[in-house]
Each structure stands twice: as structure tokens, then as C-alpha cells.
Amino acid sequence: MPPRDQETALWWARIRAAGPQLVAAGTPVPPGLLRLAEPGGTQVWFTTDIPNAGGPATLDELDLPRPVLEMPNDTARVLAACVRCCWADPAGPLWPGVAVPSGLVVSVFRAMTGRDGIVAHRAVVGALRRLSWPGWLLWDTTAAVVRLGPRVAAWNQAELSTLRELWRSMPAPGPLPAGQDDVPGPEAGDDAAEVDA
């Protein structure tokens, strides 16, 4: 394999193994990768761009099992709540969106589910953790803020149209309740419902 192709293969494998890669803005874009400017201008994300027919959605058409996700419904709700909060203007591009206090995500999740207090917090913390490991979200636990992750930039136009409709039908982020402007970090408020055994 020519060195250039070998280098491309290594980039694709790197992203498969460790998620989208944050690199210096001047780095040449390897073939087939999406380049996403990180706010600030000095860094960019590289992520893979797989043709739709080669992506995971094809598993449904082939009647093959999908990867197993724990608490799939709450995880999807929290991702939807993050899209609602971080996509400030759905007429514009989804990426990079805006960073919001994670308490805003909790407020949308509460409005969607009718759950309150510690129950909603636990569900949101568990889902934020599951979504931030693979790069769907960027979750700064110290500052308690959430952003959309670079993976969302690979969603295609049809998916974005669906998301726009969903955005409009979802409850708007509410005001942050006093003293609840963040969610506990991953070490606190562990989602006991998921613990094995």
C-alpha cells in the first residue's frame, strides 16, 4: 500500500479506535475525513465520513442486531434535549452549536418526561456519560457545561430535517431552578438503576 494510503488508513483506524481527533488547524485533511472547526480557530476536529449505505442505519434494513445501548430511551431523550439546547438556531448549521449549563438539559428532560428531582438528575447524568464517551457530546464536568460532539456533524441533510421538526416540537429550555444550575459530576449521584446484579 502506498505511504499516503497507509497514512489515510491509520487516520480512519485512529478515529474508529479513539473517536474524533482534535488537531492543529493547519493539519492537512486526510482523504474522506470531515474537518470541523473548533470555536477559537486554532484547532479542528477530524471525523470519518462514511457513505450512508455503509453506515450503522443499514443494519436495520439487513435485519441485523444493532449495538446494544443501556437505557436506550433515556439516552435518546437526553441527546434530543442537548440538541434542543445547543442548536441555538435550527435554520443554521448544527455544528458547533453553543455550550450550555447541563442544568438546562435537565430542565428540558424534566419537561419531556415529567420526572423530577434526583430521578431526572440520575437519568441525565447516566446518559451524558454514555453519550460523551464516544463523542456524541462534549461534557465538561468541572464547569458543568455540555456541547454537541463532533460526531453529530456527520448527520446528513435528511436526518437534519427530521431533527429540525423534532426541535420545534420539543419544550424550550426552562429557567435554571435556584441552586440546581448544574448536575452532579459522574462520581456523584451514580445511576443506581443501571448497576449490575
Next chain:
Amino acid sequence: MSEMPTASPAHPVFEAVLAELSERHRDEVLAAFAAVEHSPEPVPEVQLAALRDATMRRSLDTLLNRVGRTLIPVGEQAWTSGYRDDIAAGLAAAGHHSLSATDRAVLVLVLIHSVAVPRSRGTVPGDAWTSGEPTMLAELQNASRVQPAELRAALQRLRAAGLVQLVPQRAGAGQSAAYLPGPQLHRLSAAARRRLQEALILAAAPASPLAAAIRARHASPGGSR
């Protein structure tokens, strides 16, 4: 707002392989790519023409090669994909992986209890890392110095990644949870399975004649890494 991400219309990596195929073969190869790359389990070849047909399978492997992957046979009639051996070596050398030291330690404990120990007793045949005896949660707690909360979090992450799987509770109340290696271990190439086996021997019995033989082979020119 920053620029919109743009994807070129003709995909530079995929088209290099797909452009040479007929419309039908192209669809079949791309579907098989989706199946082996994203399915959590090996894909029976009866389900996909591009896995059954040797010519299309070669195109699929070429496509996978271009993104650092390769086709891996599982048993007689199923396929999955994994990293090319040279690419895996490059990733490992550069530290490109998503598992923390704790997660890796817990995974190794499951592999030792479920596969390595039973195989040394002769009860787990072959070289696969996916079958074996369940590892009880209590064994993991006793065998490691990882705190219980950290251990549970590591097991959750490993399950989410398909690297361990929970064994359905056997009859009998009060049993602790039990784990087996997960379906992602099918993605190890033959060379990767051998390296894992050798690394465990070197770690578990460094003074054994077997470990000495492995070290000698690694040290010799042309020996496996």
C-alpha cells in the same frame, strides 16, 4: 458560525474501490461493509451476497483495508471485521485507544478467569477469546484492588463497548453477576489472538519454559512481535 462541514460528492476512499464495480455489486459490497463494521455480532454469510461470493468478498476486504480494517472469518460461515495487524500495532504504539487503565485491567481479569485458566486446564478448545467459563463478579472483586464502585463503572463501559457480556442469571437466588468476554473479541485477527495468548503467558508465568520460548522467538530476527 463556522463553516459547514463538506463532504466531497465522490468519496475519495470508498469510490477508489466501488467505482470499479457494477451497480449491484457496489450495493452488495457497501451493505456488507455496514454489516461487518457495525453489527455487534459476526454476520452469517448466508445473509449477504458479498460475504458468500469470493470476488465481492475480495472487493470488500480491499475497501476495509483502505480504512485500516480487514475481514475476519469467524467459524466456518460467518464474518466480522477487525484492525489490520500493522495498523493495530501503529495504534497501540501511539496509545490510540479508548480504554482507561482500570478498564483494561478489568478486561484482562475477565479474560484470565474465563478463557486463559480454563484453556490451560484443557476445557476451552481452540484459540478464540469469546467462549469460556463465566467470571463471577465476586471473583473480580477479590482478585483486583479496584474499588467496587469503580469496578462496576468499568464493567458498564466494557459492556457498552461489547468487550464483556453479562451472563443471564443461572437458577438460584443470591448469585452474583457473572461475565464472559464480549462479542467484540471476535474482531481479533489470528495474529492478535496469538499475541494476546503470549502476553498472558508472559504475565502469568514469566519463569515458565513456555515464556522463555516466547521471549526467544520475539528476540530472534523475523520473530513475531
